[in-house]
Amino acid sequence: MRLLVIQHDPDKGLGLLEAPLREAGADLDIRFAGRDPLETGDHAGVVALPGIANPPDATEAIATTRSSLAAALDRELPILAICLGAELLAEAAGAKSYSCPAQYGYWPVSLTDEGTHDALLAGLPHRFDAFQAHGFATELPDGAVALAHAGEELQAFRIKDRAWGLQFHPEPTEEMITGWLQFLGPPMEKQGMRPEDVAAQSRRDVPVWSELGAGIARQFVQVVREKL
Numbered sequence: 001m002r003l004l005v006i007q008h009d010p011d012k013g014l015g016l017l018e019a020p021l022r023e024a025g026a027d028l029d030i031r032f033a034g035r036d037p038l039e040t041g042d043h044a045g046v047v048a049l050p051g052i053a054n055p056p057d058a059t060e061a062i063a064t065t066r067s068s069l070a071a072a073l074d075r076e077l078p079i080l081a082i083c084l085g086a087e088l089l090a091e092a093a094g095a096k097s098y099s100c101p102a103q104y105g106y107w108p109v110s111l112t113d114e115g116t117h118d119a120l121l122a123g124l125p126h127r128f129d130a131f132q133a134h135g136f137a138t139e140l141p142d143g144a145v146a147l148a149h150a151g152e153e154l155q156a157f158r159i160k161d162r163a164w165g166l167q168f169h170p171e172p173t174e175e176m177i178t179g180w181l182q183f184l185g186p187p188m189e190k191q192g193m194r195p196e197d198v199a200a201q202s203r204r205d206v207p208v209w210s211e212l213g214a215g216i217a218r219q220f221v222q223v224v225r226e227k228l
Helices: 015-023 060-074 084-092 174-190 195-227
Strands: 002-007 027-032 045-048 079-082 097-111 127-138 145-150 153-159 163-166
Touching (some): 015 027, 015 195, 045 084, 060 079, 060 084, 084 127, 084 163, 097 153, 097 174, 097 195, 127 153, 127 174, 127 195, 174 195
Parallel strands (some): 002 027, 002 045
Antiparallel strands (some): 097 145, 145 153, 153 163
16 A cells, blocks of 8 residues: 655654554655655555645645645545645645634644544544644535534544545654744744643643554555555
8 A cells, every 4th residue: 555645844744643654554655745746646545744834835845735635636545634735635625725823832623523433533532632833724625524623713624535634733743843843932922822831741742642643544544445
């Protein structure tokens, strides 16, 4: 099961998801948007990772990722898209992304009724804290199912039975979050948050997300296997 993994930034890789994806039988073909070709022709599924960019950015990386996700939807490949990846997946499906009040650090997320029975997210608590780092959000694509919200903001959706967009981050390791806090610190402080408090929560929550993220990864590989 060869998966195309679209990575945008060196410090925003698969993190907690990598080992369980490999252990579940996935062959990970990691490519960098804007540098490597992102054709989906010989892949059984796609994982689109976060990035510091935003959907309106007129860059080759954004354009090719959006195009690759559109091609994967056309081929009905399983897709797991996170943060920027989720925003571009929604756009590839015809929805709009939009600027929203920025969310940084850990924020509460609640599953919808559909989310509690979803193939990927059913193993999550009904309400959980998840790491957030975004200033854009997305509308729900036509025909898609909302799986989670944070307040009024869409946090997870599913297109048909094989493509998922997650606005929240299930993947960062404590090391990744420590690195991100170096540039997220100033905007966090403007929101009244202390980076050291976020770092402390990451030390508590990353072990929890190691298990929760592994469940998402294993279930995604299972979907890929069933669609072969």
